[in-house]
Amino acid sequence: xxxxxxxxxxxxxMCSGLPCSAPVSSEPRATANAAMTAGMxxxxxxxxxxxxxxxxxxxxxxxxxxxxVTFAGSSGVTRGWQPVLDRYRQRYRDAAAMGHLxxxxxxxxxxxxxxxxxxxxxxxxxxxxxxxxxxxxVFQRFPEGWRIVHDHTSADEKRN
Numbered sequence: 728x729x730x731x732x733x734x735x736x737x738x739x740x741m742c743s744g745l746p747c748s749a750p751v752s753s754e755p756r757a758t759a760n761a762a763m764t765a766g767m768x769x770x771x772x773x774x775x776x777x778x779x780x781x782x783x784x785x786x787x788x789x790x791x792x793x794x795x796v797t798f799a800g801s802s803g804v805t806r807g808w809q810p811v812l813d814r815y816r817q818r819y820r821d822a823a824a825m826g827h828l829x830x831x832x833x834x835x836x837x838x839x840x841x842x843x844x845x846x847x848x849x850x851x852x853x854x855x856x857x858x859x860x861x862x863x864x865v866f867q868r869f870p871e872g873w874r875i876v877h878d879h880t881s882a883d884e885k886r887n
Contacts (some may be wrong), residue, residue: 764835766873767845767866771830781822783815791867791874799879811878826853841868849880859883 770789777785787808790796794807798814805814819825833847843866850859865877 760835760837763837763840763843763868763873766868767835767843767864768833770866770873770875771833771845771847771864775828775830778825778828781825783812783819783825787812787815789875790878791869791876793876796875797877799877801882823854826851838865842866 774786774789777783777788790808790811792808794809796806796808796811798805798811805811829850829852831848831850833845835843835845837843845864845866846861847864848859848861851857860880860882862878862880864875864879866873867876
């Protein structure tokens with residue numbers, strides 16, 4: 728027992744000469760989060776612009792081009808980049824059906840250095856109606872940039 732106490736005391740004495748660890752600055756994390764947020768917002772701005780030019784293919788560049796990408800909505804889950812593209816093409820056949828899209832109330836929540844989820848609202852204004860709702864997008868950083876790996880979009884019942 729004496730040996731254990733002496734050994735523990737020696738460890739404490741040896742470690743007492745080491746510099747104390749300073750609190751980790753939140754500045755680098757805030758900078759990283761700002762860059763992350765800017766990257767995802769840029770993707771969403773490009774999507775919004777593409778949509779408003781009736782360019783579904785350009786809109787889809789925001790999604791991970793993989794059979795593993797998922798879209799969940801009121802009609803169920805669609806898996807794979809091509810099926811998600813086909814779903815959009817079927818539902819929004821032309822510029823009139825696509826209308827004018829706006830995203831708002833965006834909240835970016837980091838899940839690590841290469842992933843985050845974004846909460847927000849969508850609003851679609853067309854000649855004869857308006858639709859809107861909420862979404863949760865899961866983004867992942869790839870060599871080509873931030874891409875949506877999962878999209879869960881819901882429509883507001885009061886608007887539709």
